[in-house]
Amino acid sequence: MPIQAxxxxxxxxxxxxxADLASAANAMRADFQLPELAQARLESFVGGGMAQLVHRALTxxxxxxxxPELHEAGVAAFCQHYERMLADTTQPYPGVRTGLDALQALGLKLAVVTNKPYRFSLPLLERTGLAHYFDLVLGGDSLAQKKPHPLPLLHTCAQFGIAPATLLMIGDSHFDRDAAVNAGAPCLLLRYGYEDVSGLACNGHIDSLVEAVEFVKNADSLS
Structure with missing residues (x-):
């Protein structure tokens, strides 16, 4: 089926x-007299949303x-620090703006579906100049369930008035792939993200968002 969104x-x-996530996590750890962790170590903790990151970073x-009491205090501390350093170093990956321009030029609706809390997601998109590309932004706390549950993708389909088979999920983790599988949607995985996705079966592994444009065009030509 042709890709519509x-x-x-x-x-x-x-x-x-x-880098900003790691800085906030280490600032949180310092509040509890815990030593600093290497950025690479904290990078391995990313993926399940903020609450999960705090559990992993504290332990x-x-x-x-x-x-539970430490986790609650940790979440509050992390949020305070992350709000302050939200976009100190955060930048779009190479090819993101070009890819989004090309996908938008194809007439596709675009959504962000993340496990990051909404309170951080939209401000990040605004501060990095990407917010205007998106018709919908869903954080990990926007709905009753988050990825890998299919609800965020099914909700996106309902908002756009399309079938799941016509919604392409693009991500960098098993959370993204599993959400797509659970929703009945195709999925592309980027190799440059925070998880090694080389062993995950999906519709394709790509090195840049620009490569997704060809996938969409090919899907349309086969429909």
Whole structure:
């Protein structure tokens, strides 16, 4: 079926946010007299949303669960620090603006579907000059469920009045791939993000958002 709309992840897909996320996480750890963690270590904790990142950053364990009271205090501290340094170094990846221009020129509706809280997602898009591309922005707390649950993608389809098979999900993690599979939508995965996606089955692995344009054109030509 022809692609009628695109849903894009935010962190690791549109924006390279890791340095600011790591700075906020280390500032949070310092509040609890915990030593600083390497950025590469914190990068491995990204993907499941802010609450999960705080659990992992506080415990220095990808599967860690902080004590509920500590986690609550950690979330508050992280939010305070991240709000202050939200876009200190964050920038769009190479090819993002060109890719978005080309996808928009094809007449496609564009959405951001991220597990990042909405309170940070829209301001990030605004500060990096990307907000005007998107008809819809969904954060991890915008709906009752977040990726890999299909609800965010199904909600996007309902808002755009399209079938899931015509919504292309573009992301950089298993959360994006699994959400697409669960929703019955095609998916492309970017190789440059915060997770090694080389072993994940999907409709294609790409190195730049610009490559998604050819996928869309080919899908249209086969329809």
């Amino acid at each position: 695109i849903a894009l992840d935010l962190d690791g897909t549109l924006l390279d946010t890791i 220095d364990d990808r599967n860690g669960q902080a004590h």
